[in-house]
Amino acid sequence: MSFNWPKSGNNHVPSYQISGIPFVTSSVVNEAPSKGVDSYAKVAFPFVTRFFVVKCPTTVGGVATADNLRVAFSANGLIEPTGSYSASGNNRNYFIVMEGKETPRFEMRCKELFFCGDGIQGTGKSSFEVIAGLTTIESSQFFGLTGSNGFEGVG
Amino acid sequence: MAIDWPKVSIGHVPSYMMSGIPYVTSSANNEVHVLSHGTSPIHIAFPFVTRWVSIKNTETGDHNRRLRVGFSANGVMSSGSNVPTIGETDPYITIDIGDYEHTDPILEVMCTDLYFISDYWGVGRAVDFQIIAGLTNIPRDQMYPLTGSNGFEGIG
Numbered sequence: 001m002s003f004n005w006p007k008s009g010n011n012h013v014p015s016y017q018i019s020g021i022p023f024v025t026s027s028v029v030n031e032a033p034s035k036g037v038d039s040y041a042k043v044a045f046p047f048v049t050r051f052f053v054v055k056c057p058t059t060v061g062g063v064a065t066a067d068n069l070r071v072a073f074s075a076n077g078l079i080e081p082t083g084s085y086s087a088s089g090n091n092r093n094y095f096i097v098m099e100g101k102e103t104p105r106f107e108m109r110c111k112e113l114f115f116c117g118d119g120i121q122g123t124g125k126s127s128f129e130v131i132a133g134l135t136t137i138e139s140s141q142f143f144g145l146t147g148s149n150g151f152e153g154v155g
Numbered sequence: 156m157a158i159d160w161p162k163v164s165i166g167h168v169p170s171y172m173m174s175g176i177p178y179v180t181s182s183a184n185n186e187v188h189v190l191s192h193g194t195s196p197i198h199i200a201f202p203f204v205t206r207w208v209s210i211k212n213t214e215t216g217d218h219n220r221r222l223r224v225g226f227s228a229n230g231v232m233s234s235g236s237n238v239p240t241i242g243e244t245d246p247y248i249t250i251d252i253g254d255y256e257h258t259d260p261i262l263e264v265m266c267t268d269l270y271f272i273s274d275y276w277g278v279g280r281a282v283d284f285q286i287i288a289g290l291t292n293i294p295r296d297q298m299y300p301l302t303g304s305n306g307f308e309g310i311g
Contacts, residue, residue, distance in 0.1 A: 012294070013169040050174050073177045081183065092181035095211070095257070095287050104209060104259035108289045109174040135174075145177065152202050153178030153288070 010048055010109065010142045012135075019131015020050040029060035032069060032115040032123035040078055041115045043130055048109050048142050052132040053101035060127045067119030069097040069126040074146045077155025078116050093147075093155035097128075111139035161280045164297045165204055165265060175206040175289015181213070182271070185281035187222065189273040196231050196270040199286060204265050204293040209257040212250040214282040221249040221274040222282050227302045230311025231270040246303075246311035250284075257287060267295040 008015055018151045025043055033039045038121055056069035072078045072094035096118050097103055117126035163170055175307040178201060188194045225231030225247035233245045250258065273282045301309050 011173065013172050016173045055158075072179070077179070081181070092285065093179045095179055095285055098256070101256060104257055104261050105211070106261065106287065106289070107174045107207065108177050110177055151176070153290075154181050155179075 007141055008137050010137055012137060015048075015135040015137050016050050016109075018112075020135065021047065021134040023049075023134050024130065025131040026057075027060070027127045029063040029127050030046050030066050030117075032117055032126040032128055034067075034117045034119065034121050034124040035078065035080070036071065036116075036121055037079070038075065039116055040075055041128075043113045043115070045106060045111050045132060045134060045139060047134040047139055048137040050109070050133040050135050051105050051107045052110075052113070052130060053103055054097055054107050054113070054145070055129040056097040056099050057127055057129055058100040065099055065127040067117040067124035067126050068099055070094045070116045070118045071097060071128075072114045073110055073112065073154040075114055076147065078114055079155065093153060099126075109135075109142070111142045112145075122123055160210075162297055163288045163293050165293055165299070167293060170204075170291040170293050171206050171265075171309040173291075175291065176203070178202075178288040178290050179286065181285040182283045184283050186283055187271045187273050189275060189279045190232060196225075196228055196272045198228070198267045199271070201267050201288060201290060201295060203295060204298050205268055206265070206289045206291050207261040208266070208269070208286060208288040209259070209261045210250055210269075211257045211285045212252050212282060213285050214252045216252070217280075218252055219275050220280060220282045221251055222284050223247050223249050223272050223274040225269065225270045226266055226310050228270050229303065231272055233311065244310050252282075257285075265291075265298070267298045268301070272297060288293075
């Protein structure tokens, strides 16, 4: 009996055509740390995403979120840019979600999201809520989505 | 051994049926100038054809600081050879400073390049932007030149 069945890879189109399996998670208040090297909160999805929405709540359990939220696809992606726009990188490879706001439904495939606050280093922490629609593609089938692996625009 | 494998091209439908590969980038603060400043538009070149894009004007304060976005340099400067003849004649969109929000819904357009200038006339009225895009796995060299001179209306 064969045990090693082939798995669907990340380019398996029908996996993106069916509706996503719900995945919802959130931080405790101000769990996303203030910006800084290796200072982040991370959500690792068990399967590759079909879409996701990120929200930065103004309060969590009645406690106020300290600052806006930075979101990236790699830990390096959260780091500040060091110059003007450059096609080879060196840019802000993160996006910001303002307090009380949420993103559109980003139809994007990834297996990890990284978060930190966008405010002053040391105090500018933030909170987040994530709802994602997952495919049935295991996250182990997804490539390493980093700049060092050849992907521009992720840091 | 065959080494020149065929590449997927822009008409490859399944490439648009999958979710996009993330691409996030931005300008530096006040990097996008107005035309009178004597600078060229800021040019973003995607490594792959886009499945969708979402753009945000990250300027704060002055609500006149709108961001102008086009799909060609001529388009964003409204100097192309094939601008639309119905309604608005300028082949670009403008994005208000808003509340730091991305264009919603996402813009499901295939392109390889975006161009940006400030829509606020005058020196020192620069703006800045942020882009998040979902990319296909179609290499950018498979996309045709999206310009008015190549027969595309509404581009410039």
